[in-house]
Amino acid sequence: MSKLTFPRMGESWRTFKMLLEDLGNEVVVPPRPSKRTLDLGVRYSPEFACFPLKILMGTYLETVEMGADTIVTSGGVGPCRAGEYAMLHHKILKDLGHDIKMIVFEPPRLQPFNFIKNVRALNKNRTSIRGIVSCIKRAWRKLVALDNVEKLSHVVRPREITRGTTSKVYRKILEWIDQAYTTEQIIEAEAAASKALRDVPQDTNREILKVGIVGEIYVLLEPASNLEMEETLGHLGVEVERSMFLTGWTRDNTWTETTEMMTVKEAAAPYLPELVGGHGRDSIGNTILCAKRGFDGMIQIAPFTCIPEIVARTILPRVSRDYDIPVLTFFLDEQTGKAGMGTRLEAFTDLMRRKKRMQKKQLTLTG
Amino acid sequence: MGKRLGIPSALLYYVYYPFWLAFFNEIGVQVVTSKGTTKSILDKGVREALADACVPIKLFFGHVMELKNKCDCLFIPRVVCLNGKTIYCPKFLGLPDMIRHSLDGLPPIIDVRIDARQGRLSKLKAFLEIGSYFGVGRNIVFKAYCKAMLVLRRYHRLLRKGLNPLEAMEYLENPNNKKLTLPPQTNLKFAVLGYPYSIYDSFISVNLLDKLKNMGVSVLTTENINPLILAWQKNCGLPKRLFWTFSDAVLKAAHYLFRRGRVDAVLHLTAFGCGPDSMLNKFIELEAKQHGDIPFMTLMIDEHTGEAGMTTRLEAFVDMVRRRKEVSPCQN
Numbered sequence: 205m206s207k208l209t210f211p212r213m214g215e216s217w218r219t220f221k222m223l224l225e226d227l228g229n230e231v232v233v234p235p236r237p238s239k240r241t242l243d244l245g246v247r248y249s250p251e252f253a254c255f256p257l258k259i260l261m262g263t264y265l266e267t268v269e270m271g272a273d274t275i276v277t278s279g280g281v282g283p284c285r286a287g288e289y290a291m292l293h294h295k296i297l298k299d300l301g302h303d304i305k306m307i308v309f310e311p312p313r314l315q316p317f318n319f320i321k322n323v324r325a326l327n328k329n330r331t332s333i334r335g336i337v338s339c340i341k342r343a344w345r346k347l348v349a350l351d352n353v354e355k356l357s358h359v360v361r362p363r364e365i366t367r368g369t370t371s372k373v374y375r376k377i378l379e380w381i382d383q384a385y386t387t388e389q390i391i392e393a394e395a396a397a398s399k400a401l402r403d404v405p406q407d408t409n410r411e412i413l414k415v416g417i418v419g420e421i422y423v424l425l426e427p428a429s430n431l432e433m434e435e436t437l438g439h440l441g442v443e444v445e446r447s448m449f450l451t452g453w454t455r456d457n458t459w460t461e462t463t464e465m466m467t468v469k470e471a472a473a474p475y476l477p478e479l480v481g482g483h484g485r486d487s488i489g490n491t492i493l494c495a496k497r498g499f500d501g502m503i504q505i506a507p508f509t510c511i512p513e514i515v516a517r518t519i520l521p522r523v524s525r526d527y528d529i530p531v532l533t534f535f536l537d538e539q540t541g542k543a544g545m546g547t548r549l550e551a552f553t554d555l556m557r558r559k560k561r562m563q564k565k566q567l568t569l570t571g
Numbered sequence: 572m573g574k575r576l577g578i579p580s581a582l583l584y585y586v587y588y589p590f591w592l593a594f595f596n597e598i599g600v601q602v603v604t605s606k607g608t609t610k611s612i613l614d615k616g617v618r619e620a621l622a623d624a625c626v627p628i629k630l631f632f633g634h635v636m637e638l639k640n641k642c643d644c645l646f647i648p649r650v651v652c653l654n655g656k657t658i659y660c661p662k663f664l665g666l667p668d669m670i671r672h673s674l675d676g677l678p679p680i681i682d683v684r685i686d687a688r689q690g691r692l693s694k695l696k697a698f699l700e701i702g703s704y705f706g707v708g709r710n711i712v713f714k715a716y717c718k719a720m721l722v723l724r725r726y727h728r729l730l731r732k733g734l735n736p737l738e739a740m741e742y743l744e745n746p747n748n749k750k751l752t753l754p755p756q757t758n759l760k761f762a763v764l765g766y767p768y769s770i771y772d773s774f775i776s777v778n779l780l781d782k783l784k785n786m787g788v789s790v791l792t793t794e795n796i797n798p799l800i801l802a803w804q805k806n807c808g809l810p811k812r813l814f815w816t817f818s819d820a821v822l823k824a825a826h827y828l829f830r831r832g833r834v835d836a837v838l839h840l841t842a843f844g845c846g847p848d849s850m851l852n853k854f855i856e857l858e859a860k861q862h863g864d865i866p867f868m869t870l871m872i873d874e875h876t877g878e879a880g881m882t883t884r885l886e887a888f889v890d891m892v893r894r895r896k897e898v899s900p901c902q903n
Contacts, residue, residue: 249853250849250850250852250853251849252843252844252845252846252848252849253849253850253853254846254849279811281814282658282814282815283658283659283660283661283664283814283815284661285846285847285849285850287814288811288813288814288850291809291810291811292850292853292854295809295853295854295857296853296857299857299860308810475668475672476665476668477668478649478651478664478665478668478684479664480661480662480664480665481661481664482661484661484665508623509623509844509846509849510846511660511661511662511846511847512661512665514621514623514624514662515661515662515664515665515668515669517621517623518620518621518624518665518669518672518673519665519668519669519672519673521672521673522672522673523672535623
């Protein structure tokens, strides 16, 4: 029987594992990216390929060692490079002598037959269509639960009294959600998890900064690739709102009812009316939306040589000036160190805090 | 009327300038270009553009800086797709926005969007839009467009004969010069793959083409191959094509050259930090591995590329290919 694996992106692997096992596949869970993953990835990937490709290359090589022989991944139609990564990975793996099968999901709307073929290939149990739909629904609910819990942890972390409690609780509750199987169990686990997070002792008087994080989806979602930036920020007393979650991503693109009554696309239009692939336009649009909601600052994270984010980065200084919101950009690659990033984040937080206090002082003086 | 239109001599200049020039001349607009790249243009570009951008983009910034006081408006079209199948690199799609929002004191920018996927006449429509900007009637624009298309066809025919874009442009601009001097054929023939805006910019490619010529090597580039031949090629065994027009053409050219190109070696010229090239280069490299009889080398350029280093590498490569060619008939 073939053993399946898939790209790892944050905690979403719990969902994909459940879904694929429900359909009757044997799954090799991709390990959390480590130093070794990166070394492997960097060795066999092209030098200027972006960071996600290298991490995934390393992850695939590790899972191949663990016995995986089929990789399920996503395709795309451009203009971002990520749409071609499955091809490149396959070629490199073949070149290294691994006989791997790739199941690549293209956008179902454009290539419905590819989608049906892939689902059939994955459906080892010969589940009925209704069965598959219910499996997907349940998996989706789990994904939503995971995302909601993560969002809540971002709110709680900066307010915790003992540093590190939230992360400890968060790791524990992930297991609860992981073990939930039916929809009822998932909902129950989510409720219990939210309660556990809210019960973390908090200091309500603390001055909290609010920062939005925008950028490329993979480095946003995989904490190992952004060196746990959100946790670091949380410990600095910053409440983080990430612009992108796996579940929110599809919804956001069609959603006009944000509090500002405009979509990300509309917000970005005066600066970048064209879809440049990846999440370049979203980065700009979200920065504007967050500025309108009164955030204290924005952080953009992108892999080194990421084309869409370079376009966004070139335009962001203008947005920053027009809306008076500080923006800090990180281009991440295998050379980025946690300490260096920590220092930059600390300095950025200090500056934002100073700015906020100055504004408050001015308000009290004039008001 | 009487407006001077600035066209930066970078990026798409090498592919579409004759077309643009013919079109704008026909509707009575004076065209100014930034001429060839110089050290000062590169320096300006490097200073203004984001450090993470690739050299061609930095050069484009430099060319815009060079032009901005010499013209009344700038022509930076947003070229999304021209053949209905492949699009351009994301940096091309966001080019007018990048320029507008990071340089100050610019004249108005004409950033008409050209996307051939939106219907057959979309290209013509884009040019009608440009015409209306200059207050030119639709009939004149249509005539100018048709005439420009003919010029473009002649230009492509010249390229297929083996001229490089600069030579072809010069030939087109001097109609009296009837004699066409084709590059001499030598016994060594190299294919130089890469994007037109880095290969033909002799400053940034450190005179690569001239250097090869002086070493007695004749050069074949993607532009010299008939597009129909390219369209027939497979993608080096890949399940789908590359998304980007230039990369797709180069990959198909590589497929063709490695199989029946009758070339002695293949060079790939790539810019530091080029996104599409990171993949393209690997694909060509893997393809080259399967065709051991044709040597392959990658040359990387950036804003610090030194003349001497490039020359040494090229000389060594050419010598080795030449020796190999002399030896191989004896072995068989």
